[in-house]
Amino acid sequence: MAERTIRLKIKRQAGPEAEARWEEFEVPYHAGMNVISAMMEIALRPVTKEGTATTPVVYDSNCLEEICGSCAMVINGRARMACSALIDKLDQPVKIEPLTKFPVVRDLAVDRGVLFENLKKLKAWIPLDGTYDLGTGPRMGQKVQEERYPLSNCISCTCCMEACPQFNDKTNFVGAAAISQVALFNDHPTGAMLKEERLRALMGDGGVHECGYAQNCVEVCPKGIPLTRSISRVAGQVMIQSIKDLFGT
Template sequence: MASSTIKVEIKRQSTPDAPSTTENFEIPYRPGMNITSLLGEIALNPVDVSGKPTTPITYDANCLEEICGSCAMLINGKARMACSALVDKLTGPNHDQPITLAPLSKFPVVRDLSVDRSVLFENLKKVKAWVPIDGSYDLGAGPRQAPQIQEQRYPLSNCISCTICMEVCPQFNDVTNFVGAATIAQAKLFNMDPSGSVLKSERLRALAGDGGIQECGFAQNCVQACPKQLPLTEAISDMGRDVFIQQVKDLFAR
């Protein structure tokens, strides 16, 4: 007989400097729940499995449809999005297998399941992942893009900045300072833009520096874990070639 409750084990941390603890909950089962709705049930009645009152779980969420990228966490030890992780697929056919939730392990914990992922945005700033526009006046129509280029750029534009690719990457750590697959893919996206390509050489030089593309071990964890199925390894390979060409150009330009 299927269990009428869902067992949940959550790793908690009240402040960035506090020690982590584990709390267990039992939530009434209903069909079609995802992890976000499970956390919402705890917020409605924040009482642990022993009946002790506690506080609602802190976590990041916004769109609830795998677009904003904010609800990434470790679910049963795997980095994934809470909004698209269905309880029915996590608890087994009888709904009796416990679910474990923990914050992403490679980012500073803010509280509970919420982490500080600002390192991604600092890395995007390093490679100038934007289309430069000088001033607020009308610049007119931009350059036309060939349909073939649009087709190559579109998958890269689907990045939701969830940082799952960085979480699963063995090279993303404090030793290497590797910028990660998302940053490299966005550099390619804007290098292929007719207007954004004006900063192409600067992006490539940034990726040739400390923590750049040479740190990638090509483990391919990123492309397997990406919730939007971005062609990350292809982007890394292409950018590695472009970085090398830029270095050769710079060498002979001295």
């Protein structure tokens, strides 16, 4: 009996300035395989469906269990993690492209540095200088813990930014992930020290008011983070902060 195979159609690009092209592959099927293991098959024998020798496909990945956030790509038209995209659940040929909102480094590897720049702009961290022992942290109520925990699951994959109509090269919108981290750190007893700075950073160009509440972000987030709830909460905090600033209180 002939070996069962799967078909893949992958967008390739040799470098940031190179022209993109499509290549098709037919690789052996294994039970339970995902998009990363399919690309590993290509790496074992980098030959197109037509029999032309090519190079292994370049992509980012690490944990292979939807934790590191590095393997985001567009699979059959949807931004998602390649390591959790099971071949059995995908229409074939499986069409694989790099994320479209970020500069291509090579093939499916993109530069998602903008997310980290946005997190820096919004001071999305707990301010600790690490020079002395602060002892145990402040206690948090159960309700706050339960609200914060899902937000802490963000893996910085940028799927929410890829799917967001407001995040594009014509706007400076910071995107759902960074705003959700503001919600996370503003609710932390120590993180709240920077709350006003975070909110002011979200008042101007690219700020929270640029969200159109299209909810695409929530639909694609692999960790099921309640992003529009975070955005609404932060938008409310920004409004209160603007009023306080206006009256100098």
